[in-house]
């Protein structure tokens with residue numbers, strides 16, 4: 001039997017406002033009776049996708065898969081202006097779910113283009129947000145890890161801007177690196193505040209516990225960064241997609257207090273499920289039977305203003321939609 005006595009969920013987890021808004025817009029459109037699609041999966045999370053399907057919202061890979069007159073929701077990551085034009089020319093009802101932070105980022109990038117700067121964009125190549133941003137600045141030089149940075153040329157007037165979810169330390173390091181590459185350097189810090197807070201709160205929890213469990217999409221950059229941060233803090237960390245990935249009690253050997261955190265596209269309900277699973281798998285004998293209640297209490301104890309799965313009023317949630325389990 002295990003020896004886990006306590007599970008602590010990090011503060012301020014759950015969806016970021018950008019993701020929640022995009023999901024809500026899709027649900028609202030469907031509830032209003034419109035045939036609604038999302039361009040690409042809103043988040044790579046099975047539970048969320050199932051929830052949306054319960055509302056009648058399906059994701060499509062391309063605009064060609066949407067019938068004329070139907071609604072298509074642009075995800076929080078945003079898209080290039082060209083995608084908007086194509087959607088409109090096809091007669092689709094475009095619902096813009098681009099996060100307000102990303103919209104601001106796109107505007108600032110456009111300004112840098114207009115001002116004639118040679119632009120360096122810190123971001124993950126091919127990430128949807130970066131692809132969307134490049135629609136505003138096709139000539140921007142995208143760099144990610146430090147090994148890429150030698151590709152940055154020396155130019156008279158240069159500007160640095162970043163994808164919203166890049167770690168702040170990397171942005172600062174790149175800014176310092178670029179000082180010697182340009183005569184004039186303009187720095188626009190577009191690291192999203194939610195990303196910063198999530199990292200701070202995760203670190204805080206990591207410092208208090210014996211082991212961290214990080215929940216999020218396998219390919220989610222912000223989730224991977226959380227795992228890395230825990231390890232930097234000296235706390236072993238396991239990264240999983242959801243509770244069903246926890247089948248082996250071995251990583252919990254010797255852990256008395258376990259921390260749980262999640263990426264910005266992981267709903268708080270998933271963290272509660274993970275907490276429950278940890279108690280069942282590795283809790284002390286007396287706790288196993290109370291796993292569900294303890295998990296509820298763990299979620300309750302975390303200050304989670306972003307802890308709503310949806311901001312839709314309850315009476316707007318169709319009966320039978322998985323979203324009905326939401327905490328309101």
Ligand code: SF4
Pocket residue numbers: 016017018019076077099100101102164165192193194195264
């Ligand atoms: S991480 Fe920040 S910028 Fe990205 S969607 Fe969420 S709130 Fe918006």
